[in-house]
Amino acid sequence: MFESATLRASKRRRTEHHINHCAQQLTEAHGLDGFTMDDLAEAAEVSRRTLFNYFPSKLDAVLGNMPVLSASALATFEAGGPHGDLVDDLGELARVIFTDEGLSREQLELSQRVFFANPRLIVTAHERFEAFSEALVEHILAREGADFGRARARLLMRLLVAVFDSSLVLDPSAEGRGARGTDGSDEDGAPDVPDRPLADVFSDHLATARALLA
Amino acid sequence: MFESATLRASKRRRTEHHINHCAQQLTEAHGLDGFTMDDLAEAAEVSRRTLFNYFPSKLDAVLGNMPVLSASALATFEAGGPHGDLVDDLGELARVIFTDEGLSREQLELSQRVFFANPRLIVTAHERFEAFSEALVEHILAREGADFGRARARLLMRLLVAVFDSSLVLDPSAEGRGARGTDGSDEDGAPDVPDRPLADVFSDHLATARALLA
DNA sequence: GGCTAATAGTGCAAGAATGCACTCCATGTT
DNA sequence: AACATGGAGTGCATTCTTGCACTATTAGCC
Numbered sequence: 105m106f107e108s109a110t111l112r113a114s115k116r117r118r119t120e121h122h123i124n125h126c127a128q129q130l131t132e133a134h135g136l137d138g139f140t141m142d143d144l145a146e147a148a149e150v151s152r153r154t155l156f157n158y159f160p161s162k163l164d165a166v167l168g169n170m171p172v173l174s175a176s177a178l179a180t181f182e183a184g185g186p187h188g189d190l191v192d193d194l195g196e197l198a199r200v201i202f203t204d205e206g207l208s209r210e211q212l213e214l215s216q217r218v219f220f221a222n223p224r225l226i227v228t229a230h231e232r233f234e235a236f237s238e239a240l241v242e243h244i245l246a247r248e249g250a251d252f253g254r255a256r257a258r259l260l261m262r263l264l265v266a267v268f269d270s271s272l273v274l275d276p277s278a279e280g281r282g283a284r285g286t287d288g289s290d291e292d293g294a295p296d297v298p299d300r301p302l303a304d305v306f307s308d309h310l311a312t313a314r315a316l317l318a
Numbered sequence: 319m320f321e322s323a324t325l326r327a328s329k330r331r332r333t334e335h336h337i338n339h340c341a342q343q344l345t346e347a348h349g350l351d352g353f354t355m356d357d358l359a360e361a362a363e364v365s366r367r368t369l370f371n372y373f374p375s376k377l378d379a380v381l382g383n384m385p386v387l388s389a390s391a392l393a394t395f396e397a398g399g400p401h402g403d404l405v406d407d408l409g410e411l412a413r414v415i416f417t418d419e420g421l422s423r424e425q426l427e428l429s430q431r432v433f434f435a436n437p438r439l440i441v442t443a444h445e446r447f448e449a450f451s452e453a454l455v456e457h458i459l460a461r462e463g464a465d466f467g468r469a470r471a472r473l474l475m476r477l478l479v480a481v482f483d484s485s486l487v488l489d490p491s492a493e494g495r496g497a498r499g500t501d502g503s504d505e506d507g508a509p510d511v512p513d514r515p516l517a518d519v520f521s522d523h524l525a526t527a528r529a530l531l532a
Numbered sequence: 533g534g535c536t537a538a539t540a541g542t543g544c545a546a547g548a549a550t551g552c553a554c555t556c557c558a559t560g561t562t
Numbered sequence: 563a564a565c566a567t568g569g570a571g572t573g574c575a576t577t578c579t580t581g582c583a584c585t586a587t588t589a590g591c592c
Contacts, residue, residue: 111365112550112577119578140539151325151580156541326547326580333548354569365550370571 120158123148124168125211128218131166136222166218167229170236171201182247190248194264195310197240202303209302212272237261267313271306334372337362338382339425342432345380350436380432381443384450385415396461404462408478409524411454416517423516426486451475481527485520 126148130139145152159165185193244257340362344353359366373379399407458471
């Protein structure tokens with residue numbers, strides 16, 4: 105009756121992401137109408153039929169699905185979150201998404217490029233994103249009580265999205281966090297961390313944002 | 319009823335090789351009894367049950383299956399081969415095996431190490447190999463006629479095996495083939511072709527062998 | 533307009549992979 | 563000797579993937 109974090113489930117998610125990723129690559133390379141579902145099947149190394157087992161349409165394959173927050177993570181959040189601080193706990197939710205969705209900066213950037221390059225995509229992408237964040241707003245209210253105010257919840261969401269966006273742009277200069285001790289191990293300041301876990305970057309930016317607004 | 323060179327079939331072969339390869343790696347790392355079928359399942363990222371869908375036993379998983387020559391390749395061979403010269407055509411069969419079996423030097427070396435390190439394996443490996451080459455002997459006779467003589471066919475097989483073995487040892491010095499022109503594009507003589515297609519190396523060695531014995 | 537070719541999308545049956553609950557056996561423990 | 567444990571191997575129901583034949587729609591062409 106239930107999804108275990110099992111081999112089967114993880115392969116399913118992998119395939120889904122893989123198809124989506126290939127679809128976006130093809131879109132970027134040849135445009136939305138520049139490739140067929142057969143091409144996509146070949147690129148993703150699955151049968152054409154399987155594509156439609158995962159996505160109901162070509163556009164959906166390119167759009168991909170919104171991340172799904174695990175019931176347990178949501179339960180924790182609504183119960184007062186792991187830390188007890190609203191913002192921190194929302195950050196935690198974001199972290200969960202990054203982590204178990206395995207999002208990389210490259211993939212997210214690709215998505216953005218593809219979406220913005222294709223009007224047909226961006227409208228639905230936007231709709232879905234709004235729906236997604238509205239759902240999160242709902243969870244915030246469920247946690248904080250209706251008195252918190254829907255407007256404030258929405259504002260908070262927008263702030264988080266802004267922080268998220270800012271974590272996507274690669275800033276080669278700084279380390280965000282305070283000085284980390286006197287050990288000069290990172291001596292020549294090499295900013296060669298193009299693959300620094302997105303979740304970490306996000307945490308940093310969130311902390312910075314809080315400090316800025318505090 | 320029949321194997322098309324289809325997605326399904328190619329995935330099956332890939333999985334089979336993958337399982338076999340993982341099994342050999344585990345064997346090399348921990349010994350035959352140093353890992354369980356659960357470990358192998360995890361390493362190969364398939365379910366434990368799937369292992370037994372591919373191989374009837376742990377030992378078989380480590381041994382792997384002998385390559386299967388396509389019916390069409392065999393038909394061509396028995397009909398007088400693609401070139402008409404017996405040795406060349408046997409070389410062609412070898413090439414087919416290398417190619418569509420996707421054998422790499424690393425994998426073959428690993429097999430050798432693992433087999434020689436485990437008496438339990440080497441006996442069956444040897445048996446199977448003998449059976450395989452005896453089958454080839456049969457095909458040679460079918461092509462050349464019984465008058466060719468089983469003894470000569472066997473000798474030929476042994477010679478080819480020797481050539482094969484010699485293609486496995488990495489010789490960083492020479493290019494085997496005659497000088498390839500005066501263009502100095504490979505200037506500093508860099509022998510950096512560790513991944514030169516095995517099929518090609520084999521062809522070269524075979525040519526050299528023929529020249530030597532001619 | 534009517535044809536044809538290409539491509540999106542669906543239904544269905546057969547083949548593969550998985551999860552799980554077994555059995556069997558060897559080895560060690562008390 | 564009785565017993566527990568761990569790992570090999572099997573049977574079977576469920577889910578996933580594939581292949582293939584089908585329909586629908588659209589664009590180009592005569």
